[in-house]
Amino acid sequence: MKSVSIVTVNYNQPKVTEDLLKSLLEVNTYPDLEIIVVDNGSKVNVVPEWEVKYWNVKFIRSDVNTGFAGGNNLGIRYATGDYLFLINNDTEVTADLIGKLVDRLEANPRIGMISPKIHYFDQPDMLQYTGYTPMNYYTCRNACIGQFETDRGQYDHLSGVTGYAHGAAMMIRREALEKAGLMSENYFLYYEELDWCERIRKAGYEIHTDLSALIYHKESVSVGKRTALKEFFMNRNRILFIRKNAPSSAFFIFCCYFLAAVVPRNIFQYLRNGEYGFIPVFLKAITWHFTNKPDSTHLGFPLSR
Structure with missing residues (x-):
């Protein structure tokens, strides 16, 4: 049986993280878990309190907020599993989730990364990602x-190759990780998992979904809706993603589109909504x-702490 390392990142949400730990320790049925x-x-x-309460969990403390990629990369460096399952701390697992993802990776060595179906936790019949x-x-x-x-199984036939994994729940093969490297930490927040998928593909692997596997996600717990x-x-990372991954000709066309369409549209929306403070942030x-x-x-x- 292949070993799986779960990596999750907590930032000022201890209760949410404890709910995930309870889910992993009491609901999950996959045995070989770190x-x-x-x-x-x-x-x-x-962390000191958790180390007493959860003796079978490994805790790592960073004194500074290193972002989504930095926090996950820190956990990855300590992981020993054959597969690494990165999940948001605001998720809760289903019993056979991990086993199904492992089975799919074992059956197809071309898969470098795979995500399950994601439902919204507060509306458990509603899809977030397929x-x-x-x-x-x-x-x-x-x-x-x-x-x-509403999930009626209408997308279940799409299990297989997909454009990108979802950052809330993505299992990666160790060999793919070693070839593609860690996530790029200069994104800090947003687009880093998309960039990672691009590099995993360039390393010769495919990105898949397994829609028979399910996880629940409490969306926007850590960041909020509009800040x-x-x-x-x-906005910065949208441009950065294209700079890093698109051909130069596509990047030029993107810049023309962004300056001609996105900039005036966003500024107009900020003015219309009275969100004047967002204008200098956007620029x-x-x-x-x-x-x-x-x-x-x-x-x-x-960054404030």
Whole structure:
């Protein structure tokens, strides 16, 4: 039996993380499991308390918030499993979830990464994810298949190759990880898993879904719906993803599209909604690219703890 390392990241959500641990320890039926929790610079360090309460879980504490990629990468470095399952701390598993994903990876060595079907936790019959369409490099747009629809099994036939895995739940083969490397930490938040999928494909693997496997996701627990942090990184990283992954001709067309369509549209929406503070944040997300290379570690946004 293949061993699986679970990696999850906690940031100021100890109760949510404990719900996940309870789910992994009491609901999951896959036996060969290593659970790693990274506390990513939370204001209150609960790791000492957790180490007593959950003796069979490995805890790692970072004194600073290193973002989604940085926190997961830290956990990955300590993981020993044949497969690594990165899941958000605001998820809860189903009993046979992990076993089904392992079985699919074992059956097809071409799969480098796989995601399950995702339902919204608060509306358990509603789909969040059954796969992604490919990325349009000219607009940096793609679609999440089935999102917000009631699950009637209408997409279950799509199990197989997909555009991208979902960052809330993605299992990676160790060999694929070793070839593709860790997630790029300069994204900090958003688009890093899409970039990772691109590199896994370039390493010779496929990205799949297994829609017979199910996980529940409590969406937007850690970041919220609309914040300056989200506006900055969603826009900066949208451009960064294309800079890193698209051919130069596609990047040029994307820049023309972004400046001609996205910039005026977003500024108009900020003005219409009275969100005046988002305008300098949005412009800062764009101008970051004038002074930074694609692999720059300068985030460009002040992070509060």
